[in-house]
Each structure stands twice: as C-alpha cells, then as structure tokens.
Amino acid sequence: MEASADVVVLTALPVEFRAVLHLLRDQSTLVHPQGTSFVKGTLPGLAGTVAVARIGAGNLTSASIAERVRQWLRPHALLFVGVAGGLKPEAQLGDVVVSTKIYHLHSGKEAPEGFHARPVPGAVSHRLEQTAGIALCSESWRKWVPDEVRATWREGGPRVHFQPIAAGEVVLNSSDAPLRDQIAFHYGDALAIEMESAGVARVADLAEDLRILTLRGISDHADANKGEADASGSQHRASAHAAAALAALACELLPDTAGSGGSSLSVDSTGAMGEASAPEAEWVRALMAFDDMGRGDFRHSLLTDMGRTLGLPRAFMAAESPMARDHVREIVRRMNAYRDPPAARRALYSALEYARPDDGALEGLSRLLP
Template sequence: MSALHEELAAVLADMPNEQRVKVAGRDFWVGHWQGHAVVAVLSRIGKVAAATTATVMLERFGVGALVFTGVAGGLGPQVRVGDVVVANGLVQHDMDASPLFPRHEVPLYGRAVFDSDAHLSGALATAAQQVLQVPERHLGSATLAQFHLHAPQVHRGLLVSGDRFVSTTAESEALRSALPTALAVEMEGAAVAQVCLDYGVPFAAVRTISDRADDTAHTDFNRFIAQVASRYSHAILSQWLAQRPAPGVRLT
C-alpha cells in the first residue's frame, strides 16, 4: 500500500502480468513480483482512506501480510532527509479522548501504540540497509547531489500518524514535546496498524524522510517522491521479496 500514485508507480512497472480489480472505488493490482503473489493498491491520503483500503485488502484479497511504503516528515533529531524509517510501533498523534481515556490511547483498545510485526519489520529493515549501503545504485549520483543526500541511514522506532500535514516548526516541536520518542510523522500508518491488529495480520511500515516537517520542509515534494522515495521503496521491497522464503503468502 502507498498513499500517492508516484510511490506506487515503480512497483506496478515491475508487475507486467497484473490484473486490475476495482473495489470501493480503488484499483487493486493483483499479480506477481519476485515469484510472490502480490496485491498493490493506492490507499489515498489520510487515516480513514487507509483503513478502508486495508480492510478491503484483508477481507477481499485475504493477504497474509501488509506493508505500507511512502514518505514521512522527520521528527527525531538524528533523522535526516533521505533516511528511511522502519516502524517498530505506531501512534495516532491526533487521538485525544481525554478525560475519558489517556491522550493518544485508542478507546476500548487499552493502548496508544500499535506494534508492527517484529519479523516482517526486521526483514524490511535488513533490506533497507542493504539498499542504502550503495544509494547511488538506485538513485544515481546526480540525484544524491541534487537533494543533498549524504550517507542515508535506516532507523527503527516510533512512527506517528494524523490527519494533518505537518509542515511548520511549531507543529513539529509540539509533536516532539507530546511524543518525544517519535522518529517521523505521516498520515496513514497507525490506522492501518490498528486494522491489521483487528484481523491478526502482520503489518509493517517503511517511510523515506522527505523533509523535517518544519518551516524548511521540502519545496518540491512531488519531485522528491518521484526521484528518491519511489525508487527507495521499489528497491527495498524488491530486495525483501527476493530474500523472502518460498511463495505461498500474498503480500502488499
């Protein structure tokens, strides 16, 4: 799953035999990649859209694992533009049912943090580290220089989601104050993690840092996605699938 078309385009280009199935106004692309049965879909932006898409993936297509890829704004002090964050846990930063429940806790779940699947996330982190060891192989030296990317790193930790595009220093500082361990912020992951918990299906999220979610946020967001994030996502997923055990599980 990806929220933006540019993030999914490189994946679809590697699925030459895919079939399009339309459900709930969305195009689900069913095919094979690296010898594995795969379903790829554009979730659209925001938590509700992502939750709807995830539910269809699980109910209609019966996927055995679900991976969300895309971009995020960096929050952790060590997280730089061009780095990759693999979530260990996800929180809805705009969830606040206080005083009935603690801030960020999802009512009736007894938790604020929804864990990603440890094995799946670990395999994706390994694939990301392998890809980022030689980033110019996937991006080219000119692109690395253009976006001032130097020695990109893989981070693992907390990813926070909310229905707000965070792009000011005041907003990012408020998030760091409320959730000091958060590495990055985006708009879909925690909702999908909650759906996957409901269904007992492994979930992982891999996000490329496009900006620092502050007043210096990337001015050419779409170009960064097309030239950097989509290529990272494609390379990481391809590497992960190539190393995955024998086929038998449908994936996203």
C-alpha cells in the same frame, strides 16, 4: 478464479504508487466489488505476487481499505509504502524509516492544563520488522533504486532507520506548531510523521491474521520548507527509496522463481529450520571448514558476490540465524532452491575462490561441484 496476492502494498500518493509500479513485471488489474483497484504483478527473480493500490491520504481511508484487503486478497503481508516528514535531524532527506511502532497522534483529551495523550495500540508485525532487518542490513537493497535516482545521491546515499512513526490527520509544515510540541512530549522517539499507518495498524490490532509494516522515505522535515523540498523532487526520490526497501523485503518474503522456499513466512511457527538432508549436510560441512565462515560479515560478503555473479539486483538472500552453522545451512537450502541450482553453487564456489584462494577447504568444496 478467487482473487489473491502474497504481498499487498498500499500507497497514498500517485508518486508513491508509480515508484512501486516501476518495479513490477507481468502487470494485471484486480478490482474489488466496491471499486478499489489494484495492480498485481511480480518482482524480477521472485515467485509469488505483489498487488499495489493508491488509496489517498488519511487513517480512516487506510483502515477501511486494509480491512477490505484482509478479507479479499488475504495477503501474507500488508505494507504501507510511501513518503513521510522527518522529525529529527538524523532523518535526512531520502533516508528510509522502517516502523517499529505506530503512534496515533490525535487520540487524547484536551484539558485546561493541556493535551493528555491516550495512545491507541499500534504495533507492527514483529516477524516482518525482523525480516526487514535482515533484508536491509547491507547496502544491497539500494540496487533496486532506479539509476536516475541514484545519480542524485550525495555523501553515500540513503540510510535505513528502524524507529517509531507517528501518524495523524494533518500535514505538519511547521517546526514550532503546538502539534510539534505534543509529538516531542508524548512520542519523543518517533522519527517520522505521516497520515495513514495508524489506520492500518488498528486493523491489524483487531485481526489475528494480518501482518503489517510501514516503509517510508523521508521527503521533507515537516517544517516550513516542505514546499521547497517537494519542488526539488524529494518526494520522487524518497518514494523510489521506499519502494526499493519494499523490493528487498519481498526478496525475503517470497521464494525465488521456480524455487521452493526461502520465504521467511514459510518457516514453521516455532522458527525451527530442521536438519539438512545428506547432500545439504555435505555442503554445510564443506563450507564450515573455511576459517572465516563463522563471521557474519564474511558470509554477507559472499552473498553479495553471489548476487553479483548471478546477475541479481541484490545480494543472494538467505535468512540469517544467530548461529553460523544455521545461517550456512539456510544458504545451502536457498542455493538448492534457486531457479538454477548449479549456477548458484558455481557462484558460491567462485565467491569463495576469490575471497579465500589459499584456504585448504576450497579443495574439499570443489569435490561437491558437478
């Protein structure tokens, strides 16, 4: 049987690799003819497969493996997941950074008057970045973090940032090194620094069929205190947070177990959702009859309550749309595609019954239940 995986995750360090492995079920091993080993598995509650490899540090290695993965496993998405150094005070230890751009630091010209950057294209997938925005817009992604890591949180736990990431060929352990000044001058909006994403981004630039994104947990501040931070277990915690963000993103990319959709990658190239079938249309009309259904925060609260009722480690996921009716229609579709549609319908009704017990629309919705 030909090797394949829906989502491929690359990591550099053993601690990053272990954080992803901790989430996978039904594990098996895939070995490329040239020796690169992947562990392939599934995430609880999701169909589709995730394959993860530990490839070591460096942009040259990551570029080589990314091209190998593109041709061999043909994934819908290639993600680099791991740790990074924070470059600004707002990047606190444990926070997660989702790449909006990738900067390759060591491309430029050294002249008598100083370094002149010659940026190499390093765009991430707009579709993946937008999907991550949906997956990580609420705190439900934190449910994927192991309990022992959550027990270490202070002041509300990790936050998620969507900002550029810089990738170079050296470990930055100084707040006053010339490289730090170069980054501030040429790439002032970069929030984190690491050593692999530029290689993966370059492969994606040269290929039309590879979507990439980087998810990094902040494990140090790229200064002289890096050793002390690492010794405190910061890499383990940051890796767990990045892996949790990966799992939440996968909930948007992969369908529910035994479901038939819900993957944002399965939406057609125009982004159109299409019209609902007659039964779905009845549900949409019944749900839109609730006074607060036009509010995004209200719908997100319902999805969180549905996930809790169904025993999911996250909110019930439904790709958001700028129009409330389109979002509701997608909720109904995901509900009908869930592995136990009646249970999903009851969970939605229970969430509304709790949130709006006096709303007259509740009676209309009850007529649609078995």
